[in-house]
Amino acid sequence: MISYGTPLTNTLVGTFGGKFEKIPLIIIGAVPPLKRQVSNEKKALKVSHWMFKGVTVESMVVPYSNLAAEVIDQAFTKCWTLQKPVYLEIPQDVFSYRVEEPKKKISREYLTSQRSELKKSVDEIKKMFTKSKIPLVLVGEEIIREDVENQLEEFLSKSKVKYVTTLTGKTAVSEKSKNFAGVFMGRSCTKNTYEIIKKSDFILCLGSGLIQNSALSIYMDDLPQKEFIYAYNGLVRSEHFNFGPVVMKDLLIELKKSIEPVSYNENYDYVPSFEKANFKGDLSHDGIVKKISQSGLLKESITYADTSVSLFTVGNIRMEESNSFICEGIWQTRGYPLCASIGGFKGTSKRPVVFLSDGGLHNMYHSISTHVMLKTKCIIFVFNNGINALTQWHQNPQAFEREGKIDEFNVLPKVDWEKCGNSFGAKVFNVKSYDDLEETLKKLKDSDDVCLVMMKIPQKDLPENALWKVKETMSFEQ
Ligand SMILES: Cc1ncc(C[n+]2csc(CCOP(=O)(O)OP(=O)(O)O)c2C)c(N)n1
Ligand SMILES: [Mg+2]
DSSP states (O other), rough: OOEETTHHHHHHHHHHHHHTTTTOEEEEEOOOOOEEEEEEEETOOOOHHHHHHGSSSSEOOOOOOHHHHHHHHHHHHHHHTTTEEEEEEEEGGGTTTOOOOOOOOOOOOOOOOOOOHHHHHHHHHHHHHHOSSSEEEEEOOOHTTTHHHHHHHHHHHHHTTEEESSSTTTTTTTTSTEEEEEEOBBTSSOHHHHHHHOSSSSSEEESSSSBBBBTTBBBTEEEEEEEEEEEETTTEOOOSSSEOOHHHHHHHHHHHHHOOOOOOOOOOOOOOGGGOOOOOSOOHHHHHHHHHHHHHTTTEEHHHHSSSSSSSHHOOOSSSTOOOOOEEETOOOOOTTTHHHHHHHHHHHHEEEEEEEEEEHHTTHHHHHHHHHHTTOOEEEEEEOOOOOOHHHHGGGGGGGGOOOOOOOBOOOOOOOOHHHHHEEEEEEEEEHHHHHHHHHHHHHHHHHHHEEEOOOTOOOOOOOHHHHHHHHHHHHH
């Protein structure tokens, strides 16, 4: 529920995200009485239901009449059926109006596939599988939103097709299977993952609306030409056709029946690049992530990753459980995992493990207080490199070379994070070496506190799979 003015405009971007990613949000805008809105029009910013039209599937004013109950039920049903946001505007004079209780329970109006469109889709996909030498499936976030993880697992294990997930689709399916070939991060993929994506001649994208990401330099355009079929949002399409409505669940069931098992001549086994890290000298992104994932701490918890160079390492952790990883693969608000983990904890009761950048901590440190209040037992691992590394990586990656200089404006102000964490009631650990990290990890397992772990890493450390950008600029300069 949001009040009139700036709070409402602030929610527009998030609501758009909800529409794109399929999140059933109900936004209730509390606005002044219609009469006052009209007289205020010239003075105040007019936020109304029409602004929400483009970012929701239903946006309406709740009327001061017998229709109110019906309008509300209609909006809720649409929100639940399409799994997308709706906006209900309630003028102040309607607040005290009593509405009837709903006559029946709100339920999802099930969307159905058109059988002939479903058949055409399966035929086209089958044709491509038969023709292709190296087929690949790219799995995205809609698999979780549509609750079809089991149907997808069954199709994948029967067809033996190799699969990669997007960052937002990470853990939609098992990462333990031999057919799992990693997470797509453009040129920052782990070697074998990039290899199979580059070489495959046919990619079937299942439920992946969010693939490319300019903030992280994740582009499909870097790859050689290949055939794609996309199944997303009730449609199955390629350059040559567009079929629908085809519901994901129906499609997966039919694909399981129709696609013959495939085999590959080469080995594309998934090996995260951080596996090569050793535990000598200074802490590094890769070494830290390797040590934490080996410790078993991530089991039975949910991992949240920040918008930062660390995402290139954290995104490659092979997760033990399905639906256990959350990252903001497209909207890019750094620091958001500190807030998202509060919602994740309320929804699952699972202990949040947050991988945060120091810039992210600067942005959202006040959320530690909410974690403490709600007893989330959140563990916050902070990559304390003292700089805006991702920004620097984009602007001038040569700064990361031995002789390079980090730009002044990318150096973060120093903060006494120990005092900050303590003042909110968190337990703070300062980690400067792998021995410190190992000791801390032992303490974290049994701790019931919200723990802030400040990990000191050199300014110029980058994950192994982010180094390509530094090397590329070097050869370009020569
Ligand atoms: C709220 C917000 N402000 C600014 C940005 C732009 N931005 C993206 S990454 C980044 C710097 C990253 O530095 P840090 O958060 O410390 O992560 P690092 O790459 O150093 O691990 C900035 C400023 C953003 N994405 N979100
Ligand atoms: Mg930083």
